[in-house]
Each structure stands twice: as C-alpha cells, then as structure tokens.
Amino acid sequence: MSVGVSVRPFDVARVRADFPILAQKIYGRDLVFLDSAASAQKPRAVIAAMTEAMERQYANVHRGIYWLSERATEAYENARDAAARLLKAYDRSEIVFTRNSTEAINLVAHSYGRGVLRPGQAVVISEMEHHANIVPWQMLRDAHGIDLRVAPITDSGEIDLVSLARLLEDGRVGLVALTHMSNVLGTCTPARRLAALAHAHGAKLLLDGSQAIVHRIVDVQEIDCDFYVFTGHKLYGPTGIGVLWARHELLEQMPPFLGGGDMISSVSFARSEWAAVPHKFEAGTPPIVEAIGLATAIAYVEALGYEAIAAHETTLVDHALSRLSSIPGLRIFGHAQDRGGVVSFALEGAHSHDIATLLDRQGIAVRAGHHCAEPLMQRLGVESTARASFGLYTTKDEIDALAEGIDRVREFFA
Amino acid sequence: MSVGVSVRPFDVARVRADFPILAQKIYGRDLVFLDSAASAQKPRAVIAAMTEAMERQYANVHRGIYWLSERATEAYENARDAAARLLKAYDRSEIVFTRNSTEAINLVAHSYGRGVLRPGQAVVISEMEHHANIVPWQMLRDAHGIDLRVAPITDSGEIDLVSLARLLEDGRVGLVALTHMSNVLGTCTPARRLAALAHAHGAKLLLDGSQAIVHRIVDVQEIDCDFYVFTGHKLYGPTGIGVLWARHELLEQMPPFLGGGDMISSVSFARSEWAAVPHKFEAGTPPIVEAIGLATAIAYVEALGYEAIAAHETTLVDHALSRLSSIPGLRIFGHAQDRGGVVSFALEGAHSHDIATLLDRQGIAVRAGHHCAEPLMQRLGVESTARASFGLYTTKDEIDALAEGIDRVREFFA
Amino acid sequence: MFEDLRDLYQEVILDHGRRPRHGSRLAAFDATARGDNPLCGDRIALWLKYAEGGAIERVGFEAKGCAISIASADLMAETVAGISDEEARQLAAALQALAKTGDAPIVPEPLAERLERLLPLAGVHEFPSRVKCATLPWHALLAALTGRENATSE
Amino acid sequence: MFEDLRDLYQEVILDHGRRPRHGSRLAAFDATARGDNPLCGDRIALWLKYAEGGAIERVGFEAKGCAISIASADLMAETVAGISDEEARQLAAALQALAKTGDAPIVPEPLAERLERLLPLAGVHEFPSRVKCATLPWHALLAALTGRENATSE
Numbered sequence A, B: 001m002s003v004g005v006s007v008r009p010f011d012v013a014r015v016r017a018d019f020p021i022l023a024q025k026i027y028g029r030d031l032v033f034l035d036s037a038a039s040a041q042k043p044r045a046v047i048a049a050m051t052e053a054m055e056r057q058y059a060n061v062h063r064g065i066y067w068l069s070e071r072a073t074e075a076y077e078n079a080r081d082a083a084a085r086l087l088k089a090y091d092r093s094e095i096v097f098t099r100n101s102t103e104a105i106n107l108v109a110h111s112y113g114r115g116v117l118r119p120g121q122a123v124v125i126s127e128m129e130h131h132a133n134i135v136p137w138q139m140l141r142d143a144h145g146i147d148l149r150v151a152p153i154t155d156s157g158e159i160d161l162v163s164l165a166r167l168l169e170d171g172r173v174g175l176v177a178l179t180h181m182s183n184v185l186g187t188c189t190p191a192r193r194l195a196a197l198a199h200a201h202g203a204k205l206l207l208d209g210s211q212a213i214v215h216r217i218v219d220v221q222e223i224d225c226d227f228y229v230f231t232g233h234k235l236y237g238p239t240g241i242g243v244l245w246a247r248h249e250l251l252e253q254m255p256p257f258l259g260g261g262d263m264i265s266s267v268s269f270a271r272s273e274w275a276a277v278p279h280k281f282e283a284g285t286p287p288i289v290e291a292i293g294l295a296t297a298i299a300y301v302e303a304l305g306y307e308a309i310a311a312h313e314t315t316l317v318d319h320a321l322s323r324l325s326s327i328p329g330l331r332i333f334g335h336a337q338d339r340g341g342v343v344s345f346a347l348e349g350a351h352s353h354d355i356a357t358l359l360d361r362q363g364i365a366v367r368a369g370h371h372c373a374e375p376l377m378q379r380l381g382v383e384s385t386a387r388a389s390f391g392l393y394t395t396k397d398e399i400d401a402l403a404e405g406i407d408r409v410r411e412f413f414a
Numbered sequence C, D: 001m002f003e004d005l006r007d008l009y010q011e012v013i014l015d016h017g018r019r020p021r022h023g024s025r026l027a028a029f030d031a032t033a034r035g036d037n038p039l040c041g042d043r044i045a046l047w048l049k050y051a052e053g054g055a056i057e058r059v060g061f062e063a064k065g066c067a068i069s070i071a072s073a074d075l076m077a078e079t080v081a082g083i084s085d086e087e088a089r090q091l092a093a094a095l096q097a098l099a100k101t102g103d104a105p106i107v108p109e110p111l112a113e114r115l116e117r118l119l120p121l122a123g124v125h126e127f128p129s130r131v132k133c134a135t136l137p138w139h140a141l142l143a144a145l146t147g148r149e150n151a152t153s154e
C-alpha cells in the first residue's frame, strides 16, 4: 500500500458506524441496503446538523436583522459555498438551490429553454436518461416548438458518440442534456468529450449528475460543461434540496422561473425587477435546514475523499459483477468501460418484483421496476430490471448476501 | 371558566418547554422571538420525527418493494392525510406537496393560469398581497396575456369588498387570488364571503393561507374556496415543504407543471402520459422527511387545539395593541376587525432597521423591512415597517419586553 | 427462510404465474382494455367475449408482470367466465377488498364459490407494495366492462 | 444596555443620520443614479456635479433608509467633493472593505484623511445584516460614475 496523505485506507466498518439506520433489523435480519441509487442513507453528522440548526439557530434567512436570522443566513449561504467547492464552480453565485434534480432540470427547461432557445432549435438527450431528463424536454418541445433528438446508446450501454455527432451536425442544437452516470446501467459518460463535442457545434451541455456526484469527483471547470445538476438525498444529504450549477453568464441571461419573495429587487403592480443571481431563481423561503444538512453531507464525503470512495466502489462493482455473472440465468445490463456502483439484472423465471419481495424477506433491499427510465427499458427489451446499488457503507459481505439471496430466489421459483 | 373537553387551558409554559430553541441566550439575554410570521420555531416532536425518519425508516418512496421503502411511503402518504384532515379537504388526492407557499402559487399560476385560463381573462389580487401572490400573476400576465387587477384595501386594512365586486363585474375574471391573512397588517379576510363573491361572478378563489393556517381553523369545504396554499415552516414544521390544496376536478383539468419521475404513467420519447392526481404534480423525489415533519407539526397544533390557540393569540394581540399604542410616536398599521397575531409599526425618528438592531441587542427578534409586500408599503406610504409576530409560545411578558425595548430605542434616538 | 412468503406465493399462484391458461389474445372479442401500473412498469391488455345470453364467455390477456399479477389475471379469466357484467363488477370489488385487507367480503351466493378460488391472492395484503400487482388485471377488467380504454392501478 | 451598539451608532452617525447636510436633489447635475437594497426596501437617488477641472464638485441625494445608510450617504457626499472619479472609486472600494472587515485599508495619501472621516462606519462590520445599509450609497455612487442607472447593494 502506498503511503501518503491522499490515499487513506477506507474503513468501511467505521463508515457504517456513522449511519444509524444500518443497525436496523428487517424481519429479524440485518439490513442489507442496496438501494442507495434511489436514495442514500444519512450519516449521523447530517442528522445532527439539521437538529442543531432547528434547536439552536433557526430563523428565516436573508431579511432578518437579528442574531438568529444572521446565523441562519450565514449557514445557508455557507451551504452554497460548499456546493460551489464540491463542483469547483467558478463562483458561489452560480449555485442555485432547488428541491431536487428534477426541479433543477425543469428550471433549465423553462428558463433557458423558453427564455433563450428559439423555436426550431433542438435539444439532444440520450436513450438512457432518467425521466427527469426526458419529460421536461418533451414539455418544452410541445410548448415551445423545440425539436427533441435522442442519441442512441451502444449495446454495451455507452453513448454512441458517432451518432451523437451526427445529431449535432446541422448546428440547430442549442442544448445537449445527458446523464453523467446512468442510474440503470452504471455507465459514466465521457463528460469532457461531450462538452467539447457540444461546444464544437455551438450547443451548451447540461449534465445530470444525480448519480455521478455520489461516486466521482466532479470539476465543472475541467469538464467545461454549462449546466450541472444533482440532488441532495442521493449524496447522503436531506430530501427537499437539489442543486443547479450554471455558468454565471447563462444565469444572467435566463429569465426567472418561479416568482415570489426573495427573487425580486423591487415589486410594483406594473412591473417587478429581478434580484441578482442566484437569488433571482430562489423564490420564497428556501430549504434552509436542508441546505445546512447538505453542506454537512458534502463535508462528510469530502472528508472521506473521492479517491478512497471511488476505490472502494470499484472493488464492490468488480466483486458484484463477478459474483452475479456466475449465477445461472442471470443477465446483467450495462457493460460500460467506465462504470459506477449500480448493477441492474434480470433473472430467468423470476420477475423483478418477485425478486425484490423475496430478497426483502432476507433483509436485502434492492429496487425493481423501470427505474424511471422506460425508454431505456424498451431499448433493453425488458419491462423492468432488478437493481442493486452501492454506497459508502456497502460491504463485500453484503454483495455475497445478495448473491446467496438470488440463489434462494432461483430455487424458490425453480 | 367553562368546563368541557373543547376548552383546554392553554399552558404556555408547557408549550415553551416543547421548543428547544427558546432556551437560547442572545447576547447573554433571554431570546424573545417575535418573528414567527417569517418562520416559526420547531417543537421537539417535529425535530424528533425527522430524526427518527432518517435513523429508522428512511428510503425513497413509491417504487420500493421492500420494508424500508414501504414504511417511508406509508409515512409520506400519511402526511398527505394529515394535511387533508387539517384543511378538511374532500379527499387526500387533493393535497399536492410543494416546496413552500410560493411554489404552490406558482404551480397554480403555471398550470391553471396557462393551462386553463385563456388570454383576455383576468386575475384579481389585492393591495395587501405578499410578493408570492403578486409576482407569479405578473409573470402570467406578461407571458399569457392575462389581465391583472388589483383590489384596493380600506384605510383600516381590509379588502374593499365594494371595489372588489366592481372588478368582478364584467365576468372576465377567471381567478381571484387573495391572502387569507395579511403578513403585515394581521387582517384576516372574510373567506366565505370572498368565495361567494368570486363564484357569483364565475371566478375561482385561491386563498393564500400561509399566515392564516397558523392562527385559525381552516375548512375549505365550509369556505367553499377552490385553491388553498400554505407553507410548512410557518406552521411549526420543517422548511422545504408546502401544500397546495385544490378541488379534485381542478387538479384533473390542470396540465402538469414540472416533468420527471413519479408524475408520469408512461414515458416514451414520442409522448408521456401523466399519473393520476396528486402525483401528476409531484415530479421527482419529494421532500419525504419534511412531509413526515409537517405531519407531526400538524398533529402538534391539532393537539393543542385551534380554539385554544386562537384564544391565546387574541389575548396577545389585544395586549400588544394596548401596550404599543401607548408609546409616543409609535404608529400601528392595520386595524381590521378580524385580525391575527401580527403587529406592524413605525416609530417617529427611528427607522425600522435601527429599531430591529437595537431590539436584537436586547434579545428581541422582530422583522424590519417591506415584508415582501412592497405594493402594500406604497399604499401605507412607508418604505418599511417593524413587525412583531406571535406564535404558540409567545407570552405577555415578551410583549412587555418588546414595549420596554421600544422605549429604550426611543431614548437612544431622542 | 421464506415460510412467511408462502402466504403470498401459494402453489396456485406460482402455478398460474408460471403457466397461465388464458394468456393469449382472443381473435374475436367484444371488449378490450389495457392496464398500466405506472410505478413499476407492469402492463396488461385483455380481451373479452360475451356469450349469446349476455354473460361473459371468455377472457384472454397478454401481460408483462410478476408472478402475482399474471396469476391474478389468469384466475380472473377463470372466475369471470360465465357470469354477468354486474357480477364481474361485484367480484372485482371483492377481490380488491381481499387484496387490501386479507379478508374476503360477503358476496351473493353464486359468486361465493368463485371468490373462494381467488383466496390465494389474499396473502398480498401483507405486502403493500404488491397489492397493485394483484389488482391491476381487475382494474383493466372494469375498464373493459365500462368501455374505457385504459386503466391504471394507482 | 447598548454599550456595544456605540460602535455602530457613533455620535457622528447619529448626527448625520438625523440631519444630513447633503440630503437634497441638485438642480444642475452631470450624472445621476439610483440604488436599491431589494432585501429591505432602502432606496437612494443621487446627483453629481463636476467642477471645471473634472473633479467632483458636489453630490446631493434623496434617500429613504436607516440612520446608517443616511449617514453613510451624507459622509460620502462630504468626502468625495473635490476628488477625481478615479479617487472616488478608490474611496468607495476602501469604504466597502472597511464596512465588511472593520479595518481601514491603506489608501494613497490624499485619500487617507478622507477615509479617516469615514471610520465611524467601521462599526457596521459586526452587524452582517446592516453592512448593506452602509454600502448602498457607495454602490449608487459607482453607478453614477460609470453612467449606469441603477445599483443594488446585494
């Protein structure tokens, strides 16, 4: 093992001790939680930060001229700094807090889509997007006359770059909106190449980082993308908060999305003037306590270190692929070169729901269904898959438990 | 004192013990928190429910076929029941969870405003609305050709019903959107009369209950309104969650607002079909933990009982009005017959910011500014006011402290 | 290990789930409907043919779904053959109650025996996330009976 | 009681806040700008007149705001009279640093004495929610200098 500050041994037992829920018994069995890609569990530090915020320094933010409100405002704006630091944003004013990834993408679809893109221009998505990165663009297409183009994926589950380039060729594409990591296939997409490709054709790039940010270091300056979104609850943070990062000049250009308090500079009945970015996009009382929780989650992940996290995860994925692929009748979806901690599979003779129910009775939580990616299911020729996904706290033993659990499912339906 | 189950003595000392933050010292002094109208403090039960949700039964909702997700889904949907019960909704499917009141009103402005109202129709608001109930309608006006009409208020701070009726006369008004209680003047508006008036002219009624729900029992069936919105953080609940109630048939009629997961019934690239209400309006991972916290806040308020709460509050308001109005140079804004626990004032020779800073140093938190109601400030002929607002935990002693504090401010600037 | 799952996956369910007897489209039919469970991707299409006297003669279906939903669809096809629309509605209501509560409601005599054949589906009530699997085919049936095109089991 | 507030509300501040010397519109002016603090409703409009040689001759303002913002506007009018645009910009930057940190930055000799007259505004740095009150007039000044119409102190 190499010696150095940057490579810390990743102590999964210590990490697990930080997550109270992992002590939970399910039907009398140890909880094996393999659904972190849907939503991750929360470390004690996040829960404590939220509690502390509500017990000791809670008040509404931004307009209060008193101690509690000043403390809450400071904590809320510090959360913006934490998100800016995490993404290597150019500036804290580029961080807009939303409810979740879905709202962040909708914000771009409304504000950039209706406010900056012109009818006749096109948006490109891919076959492996989450509904959150499909439906807002369909609504934009139907309301605003935007052409919606779909980049195919290869059989190994990667973006087909040649086809993507062809979709961009006519120069009418204003925005490319792609996942940075598939929540079904685990595929990590080549962000820098995508940005270069989009820019070469005059298009902006939005990356849906809902999954990627959990597994990989993200540097929006290095990637050189234009929009990046993620959601707090998958990054070991609270529900009710998400992040939109966008280049300052784009945010300046975009009209506001929701109207209300805090996003205006002045209001009269005749006309309102908008506040400076990012406030222009944050109408009403924001998720204050959730922002504080998110800042703590970010600090938690940073303290463990993305290098260590990625190394841990690679071990898990390799182990899972080797264990699962030796199960007869089991088919794994997605064989990308660069992949994160998500493994989707189908089992001959057992529907994914039945798999999930039978695993549940063994204490093992996996997800079954279309994973909010119906078009991808169609591409794969299935209605649904079962999916195991891994977090900081996942162990190789848990993956063994999954493999054994699947064996029992096979026997049950044999 | 009358004897009976419905009249419980309201024990403010016991209530205060439920709110951990009230033990906080500010500059070495007891905290006198008089800014509940901006955001209320949270009782221990709410904080504990959120902690418990994250420590023992957390998972993403709706699509998980395993124990934790089933528990979380149940808790989330139970929160919908709690909100439905609170508002006396006809049906739980009429409750849509949003981020806050602001988003709830924006949802209606987008979805009902652009989807159902036709250009040329009008929306009526009043002079005493919060920006949250002004700006979305301005944006609708500018984007969709809707006429925006403003009902004046009387000098005592009540809706001018005669003028309102005149605004409705031509039958072009599709929606009347009014506050149920002013966050500046404390005025409670006559909801039933407003509903009858709106309906008589073929208009729907939206009530902004952000303040009212904290102080008064609300029965949407009895009021006979069409939309009702409130925000969790003012009702002793978490940030990051709000409620839109609307009649089932209106929700059915309205196109979705945000697109993404959970709000669809099927997605293909050609076209998506929407889920049934209320899910059609809840895109993406909802504020799960916040919904659970809100349900607990609702239960907390219900356990104290609105009758007792209102009685306590009336005592406080009467006491405040009598104490403050005897201070030389102090002017109180708003003299409605029916009013809740909010008192705005100005002091000769001292700007509201200076008042707030000087009170803060005495441990007293009040709000100063335009209270997100700039048009109302103009109507009152001021730029800003200072505002004291009361919660369950407010005591007469605290109001005395405020009055004494203001006396010191006067001396300071004399 | 799966003792408590035997309630859910009774032999009858496993058998009908594996080898549905009515799992095919009818060439000639009088009514048809589709059903979707938006939350998990289950789908069913069914076709319904009436006999001379007006009773349901046959039901055929094509479904993508789990053991429970296929078995429920197949048992539905079996139990509604030979009864009237109104009786089929009553049976559907009874099945929905059964799946949600685990208890069989009281039904008129001629249906009682049919409902009994559906009892193996009662176990689903302990699995809240699976109740919809059992009820989806019946939603589609109701849709076909009232001439609607789509049903969702939400 | 208010001992610690004496840093914020020094006599100079209270005095200028109460009785600003330059609180009126200039009949003849060369530049003008408005400033808003959107978060609290403070507003200022200012007018600026240049002398023959190009230095600022006079500044007048109309403002709605608290003691701090009025005093800051009045002290600004006082201290920028007689200096060049460039110097006024430097003084504005120095005031902003002073209000945020409480420390006076080093400025070129001719400005040092003017900055000293602004020192009473240093106390605001301990009151994060009030910093904008002190800086708003200076934002408006910068806007007037660059010919912009509006400034916000966000």
Ligand SMILES: Cc1ncc(COP(=O)(O)O)c(C=O)c1O
Pocket: A261, A283, A284, A285, A286, B037, B038, B100, B101, B102, B103, B130, B132, B133, B179, B181, B182, B183, B208, B210, B211, B231, B233, B372
């Ligand atoms: C009357 C009124 N309406 C709407 C709002 C907006 O609430 P929120 O900021 O939670 O959306 C408020 C509170 O600020 C309010 O007092």
Ligand SMILES: Cc1ncc(COP(=O)(O)O)c(C=O)c1O
Pocket: A037, A038, A100, A101, A102, A103, A130, A132, A133, A179, A181, A182, A183, A208, A210, A211, A231, A372, B261, B283, B284, B285, B286
């Ligand atoms: C790739 C991807 N995008 C978007 C989302 C939506 O996230 P949220 O539901 O938090 O908005 C998810 C998670 O469900 C996801 O995996």
